[in-house]
Amino acid sequence: MSDKPDWRSLDKDLARVTQVERTAGHVTRPLLKIGLALAFMALAGLLAALALGTSPTTVMVATAAVFGAYLAINIGANDVANNMGPVVGARALPMAGALAAAAVAEVAGALLGGSEVVTTVSTRLIDPNSISEARVLVQAMMAAMVASALWVNIATWIGAPVSTTQTIIGAIVGATTAAAGFAAVDWLTFGGIAASWSLSPVIGALLAMTLLALIRQLITGTEDKLAAARRWVPLFLAGMGGAFGMFFTLKLPDRLLQASPLQALMVGLCAGGLSYLIARPLIHRRAGALESRKGAIKSLFRLPLVIAAVLMSFAHGANDVANAIGPLAAILRASADAGAGSHPAEINAFAPLPVPVWALMIGAFGMALGVVLFGPRLVTMVGSQITKLNPIRAYCVSTSAALTVIAASWLGIPVSSTHVAVGAVMGVGFYREHMAARERARGLEPARLGLPQEDRSRRRLVRRSHVLTILAAWLITVPVAASLSAALYTLLYLLAG
Numbered sequence: 487m488s489d490k491p492d493w494r495s496l497d498k499d500l501a502r503v504t505q506v507e508r509t510a511g512h513v514t515r516p517l518l519k520i521g522l523a524l525a526f527m528a529l530a531g532l533l534a535a536l537a538l539g540t541s542p543t544t545v546m547v548a549t550a551a552v553f554g555a556y557l558a559i560n561i562g563a564n565d566v567a568n569n570m571g572p573v574v575g576a577r578a579l580p581m582a583g584a585l586a587a588a589a590v591a592e593v594a595g596a597l598l599g600g601s602e603v604v605t606t607v608s609t610r611l612i613d614p615n616s617i618s619e620a621r622v623l624v625q626a627m628m629a630a631m632v633a634s635a636l637w638v639n640i641a642t643w644i645g646a647p648v649s650t651t652q653t654i655i656g657a658i659v660g661a662t663t664a665a666a667g668f669a670a671v672d673w674l675t676f677g678g679i680a681a682s683w684s685l686s687p688v689i690g691a692l693l694a695m696t697l698l699a700l701i702r703q704l705i706t707g708t709e710d711k712l713a714a715a716r717r718w719v720p721l722f723l724a725g726m727g728g729a730f731g732m733f734f735t736l737k738l739p740d741r742l743l744q745a746s747p748l749q750a751l752m753v754g755l756c757a758g759g760l761s762y763l764i765a766r767p768l769i770h771r772r773a774g775a776l777e778s779r780k781g782a783i784k785s786l787f788r789l790p791l792v793i794a795a796v797l798m799s800f801a802h803g804a805n806d807v808a809n810a811i812g813p814l815a816a817i818l819r820a821s822a823d824a825g826a827g828s829h830p831a832e833i834n835a836f837a838p839l840p841v842p843v844w845a846l847m848i849g850a851f852g853m854a855l856g857v858v859l860f861g862p863r864l865v866t867m868v869g870s871q872i873t874k875l876n877p878i879r880a881y882c883v884s885t886s887a888a889l890t891v892i893a894a895s896w897l898g899i900p901v902s903s904t905h906v907a908v909g910a911v912m913g914v915g916f917y918r919e920h921m922a923a924r925e926r927a928r929g930l931e932p933a934r935l936g937l938p939q940e941d942r943s944r945r946r947l948v949r950r951s952h953v954l955t956i957l958a959a960w961l962i963t964v965p966v967a968a969s970l971s972a973a974l975y976t977l978l979y980l981l982a983g
Contacts, residue, residue, distance in 0.1 A: 519859045523559050526855055530555035530848045537844045543821040546624060550817045551848060553631040558810035558852025560638040561650045562592060563860035565806060565853075567868040568647065568887070568907040569798040570861070572880035575869025578788040579795070585861055587792075588799045589854040595803025596850030611655075611679070612662050616670030620820045625978040626661035627813040627820075633657040633971035634809075637963065642860060645867045645952070646959035649902035652683060653967045654809045660968030664975045680964070686890060686901040687909025693886035694910035695917040701878055702921075705783060712773055715783050719769050723790050724762035726885045730794050731757025733888040734801055750892075765790075787877035794884045802903070803853060811849040815841045868908060872956075873915025873948045883910040908956060915948035922947060 534551035538544040570584040579587070617623045634650070634657040641648040662670050701722065705714045732754035735745045745753070769786055818841065869875060875883070887907045894901040 559856035562853030562856025567864035571868030575875035576880035591799035592803035616666035629974035656964035656967035660971035664972035690906035690909035691913025727761025728758025
């Protein structure tokens with residue numbers, strides 16, 4: 487027998503060990519994420535218990551804090567796609583960098599601008615006198631929190647970006663109806679809100695298509711792209727700066743800045759002018775080092791995209807933290823008023839109220855944790871799986887989303903930023919399909935490797951399966967959230983006796 491070691495056998499054994507380690511890592515990674523989420527929820531309950539001490543409502547509020555943390559994690563996981571999906575899809579930022587930037591911006595926005603929580607259901611939609619008994623109100627808000635979190639969790643799991651505002655409104659309407667009957671809801675107002683949810687993605691899509699067609703006409707479709715870029719790109723970036731200045735001003739809570747539409751317009755004009763003054767010399771300097779080709783022109787839009795995504799995440803944290811801890815704030819208000827001996831008719835948990843710092847921290851850090859742990863799935867969906875994005879297309883998506891939200895804010899129409907952003911992504915994709923069909927008809931489309939003519943003619947630039955999944959999730963969000971919330975309220979009511 488030979489005394490030489492059998493290196494081939496050793497290599498095979500090491501390969502098996504490596505494969506086992508990879509398999510174990512693949513299995514344990516999701517469990518680690520779930521474990522971290524459960525640990526944060528337990529920490530939220532402990533924080534609430536320590537803050538309230540020996541109060542008679544400690545157990546109830548601590549339980550509500552656990553559910554509030556669960557809701558905040560799911561909101562962060564689902565809504566991060568609106569802000570960072572186009573940026574990651576355009577490769578302006580890597581996934582890790584985008585998630586880190588979004589998490590920091592969400593926390594900053596929630597802590598700085600989210601202390602005045604106004605529930606997503608105003609007194610125009612729900613009659614606050616319909617749920618005046620503290621016990622019934624607490625059960626309704628608890629059911630709404632759990633139902634919202636469960637539905638957003640399911641939507642994130644199946645890869646459907648849904649509106650968390652739409653979800654929480656549906657859940658509170660369902661719980662209110664179960665507690666006080668259909669008369670407690672102003673269904674005419676609800677119908678108007680539902681109509682705005684249907685129109686907002688269409689408006690976002692049309693704006694994105696218009697912007698992309700304009701850029702194609704003025705820059706990428708010209709013979710001298712470099713000269714066109716020097717002339718027009720600073721103006722486009724100035725328009726983006728102005729739009730986001732107005733968006734940012736209107737989305738911030740009143741505690742930070744209470745701005746009228748005219749003041750927001752002035753801020754937007756100043757932001758647009760400043761953006762132009764900064765962008766013009768930078769674009770001219772950058773364009774001098776580029777060749778006159780489409781691929782080089784795209785790089786001019788990367789930095790503005792990153793800045794816009796961070797600003798949108800900050801505004802989202804300041805604005806949508808109310809969705810995460812609004813029901814928790816209502817429970818705190820009801821328990822405090824009941825403990826102080828208020829008459830049931832005097833309790834109005836739908837009124838605006840400041841919340842404790844510990845509750846705000848649950849919402850802020852819960853959303854950030856959801857962004858980091860569970861955000862990549864939907865970021866990938868919005869950024870690359872609906873249609874392929876580059877910096878120019880992502881610019882059209884972000885700017886059209888901001889413009890749509892601005893217009894809706896001026897008109898007093900509640901719209902979903904999720905619907906607008908995803909609608910804009912779809913609009914960009916369908917515009918690309920339209921232009922590709924025109925090029926095929928004119929015989930201008932370059933032949934693709936390995937594809938016969940009939941396959942190229944059937945090639946679609948928007949993945950219909952993802953679009954149908956998203957549209958189906960949007961259609962059933964309110965009915966599912968309302969039904970689930972009503973069922974949970976009924977169960978809590980029966981258990982409480």
